[in-house]
Amino acid sequence: MKAESSTLTPFTKRVLTIINQIPIGHVMAYGQVAAAAGNPRAARQVARILHSMSDKYQLPWHRVLNKTGKISLRGEAATRQRRLLEQEGIVINEQNQVKMAAYQYIPKENAFDLGEYI
DNA sequence: GGCATGACTCCCA
DNA sequence: CTGGGAGCCATGC
Numbered sequence: 001m002k003a004e005s006s007t008l009t010p011f012t013k014r015v016l017t018i019i020n021q022i023p024i025g026h027v028m029a030y031g032q033v034a035a036a037a038g039n040p041r042a043a044r045q046v047a048r049i050l051h052s053m054s055d056k057y058q059l060p061w062h063r064v065l066n067k068t069g070k071i072s073l074r075g076e077a078a079t080r081q082r083r084l085l086e087q088e089g090i091v092i093n094e095q096n097q098v099k100m101a102a103y104q105y106i107p108k109e110n111a112f113d114l115g116e117y118i
Numbered sequence: 119g120g121c122a123t124g125a126c127t128c129c130c131a
Numbered sequence: 132c133t134g135g136g137a138g139c140c141a142t143g144c
Contacts, residue, residue: 030125
């Protein structure tokens with residue numbers, strides 16, 4: 001379905017596409033998603049996109065963590081994300097942190113050009 | 119067009 | 132480990 005994609009900027013669409021391609025049981029860092037979308041320094045924008053889109057799109061937003069493998073949310077939201085990750089078999093310690101080396105997903109360079117997911 | 123914002127990241131103490 | 136400060140930049144008002 002790509003009905004609403006026309007209102008989104010190319011960068012946003014690439015970000016959404018990439019996030020949708022993260023396999024179950026894997027995660028990506030905000031900066032990594034941004035880099036895959038073409039702008040390695042737009043990590044904050046990725047976070048912003050997730051914040052505004054996660055409720056309108058069926059995004060696996062919980063598979064996006066900061067670069068240290070930690071959950072960047074706080075309070076209830078952090079607990080919610082933690083549970084979702086655990087449901088996928090991802091192990092998180094008391095500091096809401098996972099082993100990035102073990103779970104990080106590395107997308108193919110041109111994967112986002114397809115735009116088939118939005 | 120300008121300015122504030124932030125689910126980030128990097129660097130140093 | 133924690134904490135503070137600076138840089139970055141697409142988005143929204």
